[in-house]
Amino acid sequence: MLLLIQYTLIFASVLVLVALGGCFSEHSGVINIGLEGIMVMGALGGALMMKYLPAGLPAFAVILLVILASVLVGMIFSLLLGVAAIQFKADQTLVGTALNLLGPAAAVVLVRAINTAESVDNVSSTVAYGQAKKSFILNIGKFEFNWFMLVAFALLVAAYIVLYKTKFGLRLCACGEHPQAADSVGINVYKMRYAGVLISGGLGGLGGLVYITAGVSEWKFENGVAGFGFLALAVMIFGQWKPVNIGLAALLFGLFRALSNVYTGFDALVALKLPSTLYNMLPYIISLVVLVFVSKKSRAPKAEGIPYDKGQR
């Protein structure tokens, strides 16, 4: 049971972070389908940082540096979306899809190049980071507390405050609802949209890092992040683009994802004799069902997906 809670919380943290990323981007008016690719790149940044950090640093410094690396890489990668979608008015779905393909491909090429440079026979795309990972974890009895759970929660609160209680957040939302109106009162729509995309890149990158450090101590980048970026988008829609609801939705989805890891620990579930593949499918099936119920009266930002053109009326 404790294990289930632990996994639920860590997967929920991933989903919260990435879904909040999507939330910021969409509130500014840019659909970010590329979160999956951004997660992979952020994870890569964090993993490489962990790999090359000198041993013996205090845990706090490790956590800070690794988070910084993944956030930065995620932001830089999300700029690809920003430039194409905001500056060049590209089709946001197309560019997002390109990012999803670009992220894993670039990560595999890079990691393999690093591995092959270390020894010619090593053609795997795996990065091991067992040592550094220990800094993230605090054992409370049998419960493995991960600092990222706290980080995710803190960011959730911060996102709520930023979006609803600050000038910046309200302006950001205005750009996603009616950019022309926002522009007419002196808000720079382009700048706001860049801000939205960059924030989503940072949060997405951090989410990717948390995902690969959840449970395992090495990551094979060929696997990408198994559709978690899209699950996060489903969480975001289920949460109706509102931080608090996103937090609750993430807990629900995290629970179903965690079940596939730990269902063998529950006698009642084992007795059902369902194939393990079914548990793997569960999060995706649930999200489809959930989407059916919530998509009808969607509260999506009105102007999302439409490139902003100053001359348009």
Place this chain on the structure above:
Amino acid sequence: MHKDGQKKEAILRNSGFQTILASLLCIIIGLLIGYIVLLIINPGGAGKAIVAIIKNFLYYPSSAAAMKYFGTTLVKASALLMCSLSVLFAYKVGLFNIGAAGQYVVGAGACLYFSLNLGMPWYVCLIAGVMMAALAGGISGALKAYFNVNEVISCIMLNWIGLYCVNMLLSQVKEQSTPYTKSLTSTNKSALLPSLGLSKLFSDNEFVTIGVILAVAMAAIVWVVLEKTKFGYELKATGMNKQAAKYCGMREKRNLILTMMISGGLAGFGAGIFYLTGIEQWMVQQTSVPAMGFNGIAAAFLGGLHPIGTIFSSYFIQHITSGGTYVDKTMYCTQISDLISAFIIYLCGFVLFFRIWLNRLLDKRDEKQASKERKGGEA
């Protein structure tokens, strides 16, 4: 002299020419970026590696071997062509079918199950693959039509669900000792697509079958349906404006679902003509969706969203993907071609901007010329 200039401008303004120009630019820039990445990884062999990717089967000195691998590339390209047609068909109707990958998986699962477990002949297997894939696509369409579920997200979810289901289904027909499905040649020869002598043309490459020709024919059919029939017109009208289509008496919900079904069927057909040649066996422990469907997106956009254009772009994408296997593996990895094709898709996002920019440039030049002529007349 003046006339020549006008002719040149007419060509430059032609939208077909602009599309081709834009696609070529995407390819060149994509390859260039690939070259730079290779240079960064290891400057020593970068030139050789990029040449290997572009050459692909020409890597073999003997023409017979080259012909044989040309055949293999063609078989893979025909499957890719079907996936890109699937993406294209949906996109023309305003839907982004990122689920082509999953529909391809479902099609492959149905084909292989019908051939290996039920012992059906190839045409039955092919139809089964198309039907099941159409069903998978239809689910996304119905969810969009009746519940307003974003088709991109539902497609991604169905990709994963489809993959796990197919893995479960095909575990029943896998070889005892390996994670691969039984081979078609040993289990059910009647399920192999007929070759009609085509394999002779490619140095007895038994995988080259009528599938290649069927795929090209499908591209032509898709073009005719979309551009020359009332049905295609209705679908496109629905995609442009659902409300207007409804107002005109079109059944917009039916059209949406039908589009996704056709789109899925096309992807399933691609899986059929690939797996029913026996070129590859399905690995039942796959943890990621095959890249074919995602590359289909690249091919569709690179081909300028024109069915005939996709024939060439699909071949090109497959050509460099296959070419990636010939790079020096002590320095680079084969995924470098995935990186290049991903960059090409990314660059395709700029095509619209490029065309607007080009037209504006031409307009400006026209204006200048016109004002110059006027001045000349006054003087």
